[in-house]
Amino acid sequence: MNTESLFAVALGITPPWEVEGVSFSKENKRLDLKIGFRRGATFACPVCGTAAPVHDTSEKSWRHLNFFQFETYLTARVPRVKCPNPDHGVKLVPVPWARAGSGFTLLFEALVMALVREMPVKTAAALLGEHDTRIWRVIDHYIQSARAQADHAEVRRIGMDETSARRGQDYISLFYDMDQRQLLFGTEGRDHETVKAFTEDLKAHNGAPENITDACLDMSKAFIKGVNEALLQRRNYF
Ligand SMILES: [Zn+2]
Numbered sequence: 001m002n003t004e005s006l007f008a009v010a011l012g013i014t015p016p017w018e019v020e021g022v023s024f025s026k027e028n029k030r031l032d033l034k035i036g037f038r039r040g041a042t043f044a045c046p047v048c049g050t051a052a053p054v055h056d057t058s059e060k061s062w063r064h065l066n067f068f069q070f071e072t073y074l075t076a077r078v079p080r081v082k083c084p085n086p087d088h089g090v091k092l093v094p095v096p097w098a099r100a101g102s103g104f105t106l107l108f109e110a111l112v113m114a115l116v117r118e119m120p121v122k123t124a125a126a127l128l129g130e131h132d133t134r135i136w137r138v139i140d141h142y143i144q145s146a147r148a149q150a151d152h153a154e155v156r157r158i159g160m161d162e163t164s165a166r167r168g169q170d171y172i173s174l175f176y177d178m179d180q181r182q183l184l185f186g187t188e189g190r191d192h193e194t195v196k197a198f199t200e201d202l203k204a205h206n207g208a209p210e211n212i213t214d215a216c217l218d219m220s221k222a223f224i225k226g227v228n229e230a231l232l233q234r235r236n237y238f
Contacts, residue, residue: 007033011064011074011097016041024070031067035076043093045083052081055090062098063130064105071129074098074105104138112138152177152184152207159216160198160223162190173198173223178216195226 004019013019013035021034037043042051057077064072074097080090097105104112112135115124121139125132157178165172165188173194175185185201187194199209209231217223 013097016043017076017096029070031070031072033064033072033074035074037077037079043079043081045081045085045088046091046094047083047088048085050083050085052083054079055082056080060095062103062105063108064097065107065111099141102138102141103134109138109142113142147205150205152202152205153211155179155184155202155207156211157214157216158184158212160195161218162220162223178214190220191222192226192229195223196230199230 003022007013007022008017008019011019011033016037017035018037019033020036021032023032023034024030025032037054042053044050045052057079059075060078061073061075064074066072076095078093078095080092082090092100094100097107099106099109102109112124112128115127116135116139119127121135122132125135128135155177159176159178160173161176162171162173164170170188171190172186172188173190174183175198176182177184185198187197202209212231215227215231217227
């Protein structure tokens with residue numbers, strides 16, 4: 001097995017994709033993997049899945065997991081295919097190692113998400129040698145897609161509290177599922193409107209205000225007003 005096919009196996013790259021070249025620079029502390037495909041290869045049309053010929057290609061690259069202490073990058077000629085069905089036109093082929101629009105491979109993004117559970121984003125970014133805005137973009141993507149799928153139909157007992165986002169100012173309000181011990185919603189502010197915003201979010205995720213039987217809150221007038229207006233049908237404060 002040569003170096004190229006060894007890396008193809010390690011990266012899970014399967015035909016028609018193949019590793020065309022591996023170059024290692026000790027000076028730049030960098031490993032570069034060049035990915036391409038066999039001449040004449042076809043790719044599935046992203047619309048209908050029909051095998052379609054390559055129309056043209058554009059070069060893209062992605063940061064991948066470090067190879068030991070060396071930063072590793074994948075570069076590929078990504079094809080656009082021309083589907084036999086003229087309605088589908090010319091479409092960019094999705095690559096199996098990264099999601100559309102990301103400059104990182106899926107494995108690198110998985111590492112990002114594992115790190116940011118354990119440490120501040122700035123620390124994770126420094127550790128990875130990336131600017132934190134790029135790291136935040138990855139986090140935003142996965143948080144948004146996880147939140148879109150969140151199902152709050154079973155939420156019955158909630159807790160709410162306020163905390164300051166920065167030292168002594170800029171309050172945020174947080175809403176928890178007391179049974180699952182899970183954060184459901186957070187929003188800026190600490191007035192009764194935050195409860196309304198939580199209620200809207202609850203409804204958007206299959207939940208229902210009339211399902212809420214208990215609310216645990218401090219005796220701030222704003223929260224009590226919010227709960228009375230927007231939430232509890234049967235009132236239990238504790
Ligand atoms: Zn098609």
